[in-house]
Amino acid sequence: MDEAPALIRFERVTRRFGGHPAIADISFSVGHGEIVGVIGRSGAGKSTLLRCLAGLERPDEGRIVLDGQDLAQLGEPALRARRRRIGLVFQHFNLLSSRTAAQNIALPLKIAGWTRADRARRTTELLELVGLPDRAGHYPAQLSGGQKQRVGIARALAASPALLLCDEATSALDPETTHSILALLRDINARLGLTIMLITHEMSVVRAVADRVLVLEAGRLVEDVPAARLFAHVEAGSMNEATRSLLRDQRPSLPGFLVDRLTPEPAAGSHAVLELGVGGDAAHLPMIARLATETGIEATLLEGGVTHIGQEPIGALFLAVPSDRADEAEAALRRFGADTTETSLRRLGHVVLPD
Numbered sequence: 034m035d036e037a038p039a040l041i042r043f044e045r046v047t048r049r050f051g052g053h054p055a056i057a058d059i060s061f062s063v064g065h066g067e068i069v070g071v072i073g074r075s076g077a078g079k080s081t082l083l084r085c086l087a088g089l090e091r092p093d094e095g096r097i098v099l100d101g102q103d104l105a106q107l108g109e110p111a112l113r114a115r116r117r118r119i120g121l122v123f124q125h126f127n128l129l130s131s132r133t134a135a136q137n138i139a140l141p142l143k144i145a146g147w148t149r150a151d152r153a154r155r156t157t158e159l160l161e162l163v164g165l166p167d168r169a170g171h172y173p174a175q176l177s178g179g180q181k182q183r184v185g186i187a188r189a190l191a192a193s194p195a196l197l198l199c200d201e202a203t204s205a206l207d208p209e210t211t212h213s214i215l216a217l218l219r220d221i222n223a224r225l226g227l228t229i230m231l232i233t234h235e236m237s238v239v240r241a242v243a244d245r246v247l248v249l250e251a252g253r254l255v256e257d258v259p260a261a262r263l264f265a266h267v268e269a270g271s272m273n274e275a276t277r278s279l280l281r282d283q284r285p286s287l288p289g290f291l292v293d294r295l296t297p298e299p300a301a302g303s304h305a306v307l308e309l310g311v312g313g314d315a316a317h318l319p320m321i322a323r324l325a326t327e328t329g330i331e332a333t334l335l336e337g338g339v340t341h342i343g344q345e346p347i348g349a350l351f352l353a354v355p356s357d358r359a360d361e362a363e364a365a366l367r368r369f370g371a372d373t374t375e376t377s378l379r380r381l382g383h384v385v386l387p388d
């Protein structure tokens with residue numbers, strides 16, 4: 034990370050319950066304005082990490098530094114003030130059903146002692162920000178799930194927090210609404226420069242919104258990587274098994290019928306199958322066309338494609354080239370920019386393609 038001091042620093046944080054560590058020896062830092070996804074399976078320790086960060090749990094070991102302040106050094110009043118610098122967004126919205134959207138949003142401001150006029154001004158501003166200017170007087174029961182979560186986000190932002198913590202914020206929503214809520218979070222991040230941490234068990238959520246990904250497994254931090262690199266599988270070989278298994282359903286993969294036919298050695302008329310993982314600028318390189326013009330080798334695209342994580346192109350292509358020219362094709366692809374820091378090139382085996 035650059036010279037700017039981190040907003041969040043976890044230093045070897047452990048939290049135990051009944052002697053069993055829910056999170057163990059966790060260290061990472063988050064810079065201002067980053068969107069960080071924390072992913073892991075049920076019981077991996079995500080909620081515990083979030084609760085420690087929100088000051089709702091105290092670590093047994095290690096330090097959590099937020100904006101230069103060690104949370105463990107703060108007494109209860111200072112900790113309460115700190116908590117107001119953190120906005121929390123919940124899976125089930127946690128709105129008061131007897132209050133309107135505007136009243137729900139204004140509640141933290143009322144508790145913080147804002148005047149009625151200031152509350153009204155800020156609430157109007159927030160309803161605009163989350164795209165609900167005409168829903169101020171609606172009660173939660175009159176709002177859709179997505180609208181309720183927008184109110185939840187507006188409430189979390191009311192006191193201008195330094196950090197927004199989202200705990201499975203889209204897990205109760207359908208895919209289309211999830212998409213719009215994640216777009217809203219990205220928009221808020223871009224407009225306000227707000228740092229966001231999202232806890233989720235869904236790789237698709239991380240994929241849609243995060244700049245960086247932390248993977249938790251059985252209380253340990255097993256991966257801390259830029260999202261684009263994670264999805265380009267550049268370091269697939271070095272990735273933890275927990276990460277690979279979370280990724281498996283996201284990545285393009287060779288169709289099963291071809292995997293079944295793969296052999297380690299070439300056969301008469303066979304093709305070598307190459308997996309080309311591309312990311313960054315490499316995604317724009319016309320590698321297949323260059324391969325044809327410069328070597329005369331015509332690669333067949335078996336599967337795969339390029340997509341985007343934020344603005345970052347990433348992809349995986351599965352190519353077939355005649356087995357007797359596989360070495361030559363690999364050497365050329367490497368020369369064109371494959372197998373650098375942002376791309377990877379792997380030979381999966383040989384296959385006799387169906388006619």
Ligand SMILES: Nc1ncnc2c1ncn2[C@@H]1O[C@H](COP(=O)(O)OP(=O)(O)OP(=O)(O)O)[C@@H](O)[C@H]1O
Nearest residue numbers: 050054055073074075076077078079080081082234
């Ligand atoms: N208050 C608690 N008392 C006892 N054990 C706890 C407590 N909170 C968490 N744990 C245990 O710590 C481990 C991590 O739990 P945590 O809720 O942090 O995981 P998670 O990744 O958020 O899971 P989920 O996605 O299911 O919420 C689990 O084994 C859990 O049973």
